[in-house]
Amino acid sequence: MHTYVILLRGINVGGKNIVPMANLVTCLEQLGFVHISTYIASGNVILQSSKNEADIKVQIEGALIQSFRLDSDLIKVLVLSREQLQGVIDHKPQGFGEQPDKYHSDVIFLMNIDEAESITIFNPREGVDMVWAGDGVVYSQRLSA
Numbered sequence: 397m398h399t400y401v402i403l404l405r406g407i408n409v410g411g412k413n414i415v416p417m418a419n420l421v422t423c424l425e426q427l428g429f430v431h432i433s434t435y436i437a438s439g440n441v442i443l444q445s446s447k448n449e450a451d452i453k454v455q456i457e458g459a460l461i462q463s464f465r466l467d468s469d470l471i472k473v474l475v476l477s478r479e480q481l482q483g484v485i486d487h488k489p490q491g492f493g494e495q496p497d498k499y500h501s502d503v504i505f506l507m508n509i510d511e512a513e514s515i516t517i518f519n520p521r522e523g524v525d526m527v528w529a530g531d532g533v534v535y536s537q538r539l540s541a
Contacts, residue, residue, distance in 0.1 A: 397430070397444045399478045400452060403505055404439030404460070406470030413466045415439070423463045427455055449475040472507050480532075489528045492535055504534040 407415045417434040420441070424432050429443040429452075445452055452475045461468045476484075484503060493501040506514055511529035518527045518534070528535040 397446055399431075399442065399444050400449070401476045401478075401481050402441040402443060402452070402456065403474040403476070404441070404456075405472040405474070405507060407439045407460075407464075407466070408437045413464075413470060415460070415464050415466070419464070423459055424456070427459055449477065474505055474507055476505075484530065484533055487530055489535055492528075492537060498540060499537045500540050502536045503530075504536060506532055506534065 404415075407413045415437075417437055420439075421432050421434060424441065424443060429445050431442075431444040433442045434440065447455070453473045456473045456475075457471065460466060460471055460473070488503075493499075504514075511532070511534065514534055515527060515529045518525075518536070520527050523539075525536070525538045527537075
């Protein structure tokens, strides 16, 4: 068994694509996943499976569309192994996330866009915002004030 973090894009946002977390857990259990935990109504899930990332992604994307009334064009699933998530943490920019009283720090997980292309979308304000490209992510930090 391997532990995975599942990030669901496009659910429970702005009153659209509503997926109650208890129903999501039931759906995932029916797919054979175990030790399932969700975080608020965010669509963030931790689960265990003996399947690989690609198979999990396909299986969950299909089940979401079949089990819930969703705009399927908005729904995307990102599956990260424990090691992949740890790599995002281990390769963060120096000082990133270490001053929570001064900065809001976010990691944006990329789907179907590479880091070099995605970084051009940002327009950081000098002295206020900072962005860094990572491996499959963008690190974003901004002054809390």
